Amino acid sequence: MNTYEADALPAVTEPDIDPRLLRAFLAVAREGHFGHAAAGLGIAQPALSRQVRRLERLLGTDLLVRTPRGAELTEAGRTVVPEAERALAYNRRLVRAARSTADAGPALLTVSAPMPSPPGGLLAEAVRRLWSGRTRVSVVELQDGQQAAALADGRVDAVLTWDPPVADGLACEALVEERTSALLAQGHPGAATEPMSLAALGAQAVLFPVRERSHCWAQLDAAAAAEGVGITPVPTAPSAVADLVAAGLGVSAVPGSFRFAGYPGVTFVPLERLSGTMSVVWRRDDDSRAVAGFVAACRDAARSLAAAHGDVWRLPEATGPLVRRAGSGPEAPPVV
Structure with a gap:
């Protein structure tokens, strides 16, 4: 004993x-x-x-x-x-230490991004560049208000977002500006006028994921208010917007890249003077090769998309990583 x-x-x-x-x-x-x-x-x-x-x-x-x-x-x-x-x-x-050992398997990078994401868009192109035997990418979706906490507690390693969270210890880089389009049913009379005005959009039922894309809704609402236009949204899940618009139940405002998704029964018309900026955010103290590789892949994808489709994407005037700190306040979204 x-x-x-x-x-x-x-x-x-x-x-x-x-x-x-x-x-x-x-x-x-x-x-x-x-x-x-x-x-x-x-x-x-x-x-x-x-x-x-x-x-x-x-x-x-x-x-x-x-x-x-x-x-x-x-x-x-x-x-x-x-x-x-x-x-x-x-x-x-x-x-990170365990994953970096020589005999470790492929690193798993968890990324949050707005969904659905069209083929050939920024997320798909960045992941395609990063995908290799050493890195695998898992994509999840978070609402705008969930991103900072998910980064802080390690649930995600990086975030692609229209609304960069402001919190101590986060680094952020604006990647690309993307023009916003009206999403209309095929045969909609508004498709004949390009670009579409916000007044014309607001005169119809606007299907929009207000809760999931609160920042994008705030931008659209502010731009409409500046023109004296009131828009009353019909809250709609992101995945349901295209099908409901195709059924003639309303219209929506979506990133211009959605035209590459091949949604049946819909058409896209650029909205007047409206765009959003996609940014990548990560933890400042995360020096892993997987995160650095993802940020680099996002930069390269943004440059390629802006060069190939200048009517949809353009590079922002200022680029480079910024440290996001609580209280610093986000920059106003661009309206062009």
Whole structure:
């Protein structure tokens, strides 16, 4: 029988902390609101509250004080925030270190991008350039408000987005400006007028993924308001927009590259003076070859698309990575 000295084992076992609990806590700490944090993580608010309470029980102290306006950090919570961030950062470094070993299999890069994405568009061309025996790319879709949290906690490695998130430790590079088109049913009388005015668009039922593409909707709404036009959207899932427009149930505004997707029963007409800028965002401290390769592939794809289809894409005037910090504020989307 084995015997042990009395002090060979700790008197109290420290709990193992699930990284998901740390992500939940940090999301609320960043947002100051359980509902906003839950939306950013893509989970229900009751589930988020349970995760935070579980972490508080494991640590034996309250980390947040619930208030009528949301949530505030306690003194213990302010102490835990940097430690939780470091713990998740160590997790990411561990994964990268394991993947970088000589005998490791192909690296898996997880990228978020707006979906659906047309063949021959920026995402497809960037992935095609990166795809090799050393790198595999997994593509997921996040809503605009979920991207910063997903990058911070390591659920995704990079984000292609119309609305670059602003948060400490993120790097961002504007890649390409893309003209916006009206999506109409074939035979629609508005197809005869190019470009289409926002007034003509707003006179019809506008099917738009308001929740999933909140930034794009805000841009469209602001551009219409500047011209004295009111647009009332019909909230529609991104994947359903083309089919419903083809059925004659409304019109929409979509990236100009959607014309390459081959959707049946629809036609595309450029919208007057309206475009959006696609950017790539990644963690500033992520020095992995896979992320660097993806950013480089995005740059190369953007240059090629702008050269081949100047009526759809053009390179932005200023290029190069920027460090995104909370409070710096995003640049206004271009309207051309």
